[in-house]
């Protein structure tokens with residue numbers, strides 16, 4: 001059987017890192033991207049290789065639309081390096097958090113968040129389409145806050161909601177190529193997101209936990225398991241859907 005290959009944006013830390021490692025355990029190779037964390041990305045590559053899978057780390061700033069074509073060229077070379085011409089799975093995961101009241105959000109913040117969270121999912125996926133194998137799968141990482149409201153997340157959550165709408169359009173339009181497109185929406189997850197805000201603020205963490213049916217915040221591995229399952233053939237019939245992985249947050 002030919003090995004499957006995933007491109008995971010923001011694979012150097014947090015949820016993206018956990019996804020790359022979980023997929024490696026399933027025998028899936030990865031091209032993972034990083035923006036600033038080159039050393040951490042290198043560590044992830046080493047760990048993937050120690051699990052018997054192959055990986056390449058490539059720099060990419062998803063906020064820079066002009067870089068997508070050159071990233072595609074680099075990805076092509078990276079694929080050659082692992083003996084392939086195409087890849088199978090794209091996980092649009094890279095992102096940053098912003099907690100800013102609606103009344104105080106600036107146009108600059110709006111534009112930066114839009115580039116990172118929506119424009120990149122749209123145009124990076126579009127740019128990489130020729131490299132995705134028919135029968136592949138795109139997973140867009142959204143958020144629980146597209147369903148429930150957390151004050152301060154107006155621009156962030158609105159853009160993730162846009163990604164969820166886009167996901168359904170992509171699933172419909174890519175159906176003829178048998179490419180599935182789904183959303184995984186994590187709830188509060190303890191990573192370096194917003195400078196490790198959950199980890200560093202016990203009171204905020206407690207407040208989150210009080211609203212999660214399973215009684216704790218998520219860990220990156222909780223999300224990685226869901227992505228791994230969704231990419232498996234067992235979930236083939238799931239398409240154009242939003243799967244929330246939040247332990248039952250704000251039910």
Ligand SMILES: NC(=O)c1ccc[n+]([C@@H]2O[C@H](COP(=O)([O-])OP(=O)(O)OC[C@H]3O[C@@H](n4cnc5c(N)ncnc54)[C@H](OP(=O)(O)O)[C@@H]3O)[C@@H](O)[C@H]2O)c1
Nearest residue numbers: 010013014015034035036037061062094095189191192193
């Ligand atoms: N943690 C949560 O509570 C939570 C909840 C819901 C949804 N999410 C979503 O989950 C995804 C991953 O978040 P996380 O919790 O894993 O955050 P994280 O620990 O802060 O990791 C973010 C990752 O994204 C990369 N990144 C950030 N800005 C980038 C840019 N402009 N271009 C390319 N890469 C960029 C980072 O790369 P470098 O390290 O190289 O800078 C890093 O690999 C995000 O889309 C986030 O919105 C997170």
